[in-house]
Amino acid sequence: MKKALAMVLAGGRGERLYPLTRDRAKPAVPFGAIYRIIDFTLSNCLNSDIRRIYVLTQYKSISLHRHIQLGWTILSAPLGEFVGLIPAQQRIDEHWYQGTADAIFQNIYTLQHEKPDLVLILSGDHIYKMDYRKMIAFHLEKRADLTVAAIRMNRGLSREFGVMEINEGWRIIGFQEKPEEPKTIPGDPEGILASMGIYIFNTEVLVRRLIEDARSDSNHDFGRNIIPAMIEKDQVFAFDFSQGDQGGRGYWRDVGTIDAYFEASMDLVSVTPHLNLYDPHWPILTYQLPYPPAKTVLEEEGRVGTALNSILSNGCIISGGSVKRSILSPRVMVHSYAEVEDSILLEGVDVGRHAKVRRAIIDKEVQVPQGMEIGYHLDEDAKRFTVTGSGIVVVPKWIKL
């Protein structure tokens, strides 16, 4: 098998996810009770037998570094396997990464050192399950210089994506970055072929194109600069995500906004979520401390500890309160007579007696005092917290209430 190296771009600020990204980069945002967003991409790598992985970090990287150091130091260094962290080093240039291509170019010495045959460039921002081996096989079969993973999206979303135009053999013949008037899929006028920001390059071509780009006036971005320049002169192909989709349901989420994050999270408490976390052949790995199992206590008149249609993590205690359609990270306490509905409570949140929480995301270690109501009076909530267009209240980490 060809030697592949994965470079995971994990510097995204995720500004539209504020305040969840106030203290952490987007890939470090918790998701699905015990995971961080980047766990999905890293798990895809391991499950695809890609065991040489660098994570390129930049803004607000402490939380991400800690998670990866604690949770992902699981590979065998003597076998040449690793999940390595590379903070922006300013070795070549005295500024931070200017674009996705610049982030790789600035680490050209790392590529030199590893000398892989193929470089798999991934984003640490997305939630999906994909077998990258299938994409690599396609890349080799097509004798491609670059292969870009593609997913069908509705044309109305074209301004959020790089949109590809392909011929019958899946060779990319046009690439528009975030177009208003996108080229639609032949025979599917409502569909576009969107780039998922997943690229496989032959190393030599990658290095040459990065250098050309670095030496020209450019935004130094794969979507805006490198790919459009390459489709003229190189073999550039699109890989249909459905051929490598490990879930089989076309699940791929950017969770770029609080509303998208909330919706993707709430999918997990449905009976059959679109994202299956239970596939024994595709485990999603993470870091978690060995807290005791979740527990519900008290069964008295009007004081019953219950959790329905919810996800509970280790260390949670529902003590005489009620939890419905919610996601609880480790060590969440819900005290007597409290009500939690349609909410996401991150690690260490404590909901006091008689408190009521509805359609809210409460970040780590927040203590909701006795009797407080969150999500019931949005005008009041908006004075202290972020309230989204669809009425989701976000309570930031460590706030004193």
Next chain:
Amino acid sequence: MNDNKCMKKILVVEDEEGLRLLYKEELEAEGYEVIPARNGKEAIQKLEEGKPDLIILDIVMPVMDGMETLGRIVGKERKIPIILNTSYPGYRQDFMSWAADAYVTKSVDLGDLKKKIRELLNKGK
């Protein structure tokens, strides 16, 4: 136009004094203005003082070697053509060396080097 204004400036980065002098003499005889630098660090300083039209860069040097310097220069001054000039052909395997516009192996005869200089300066016109 005055001759001096047309005179192309070449930054010669070379640690060996003898070679530096040789390059200076030979290139001045060709009608170029030569700015000498003894290592990469000095080259970057000189680059800030005044933009040359071309850079000739040795690789094995004390203080800051040519490969490191090349990276720094590409990050700062994208458009100035750079010729890597070394006795060691093996550096061609280094990815960063591909960022140079030409790779010329050192020789007492500066014919190849001069030809490359003319080519690259004409390309920029």
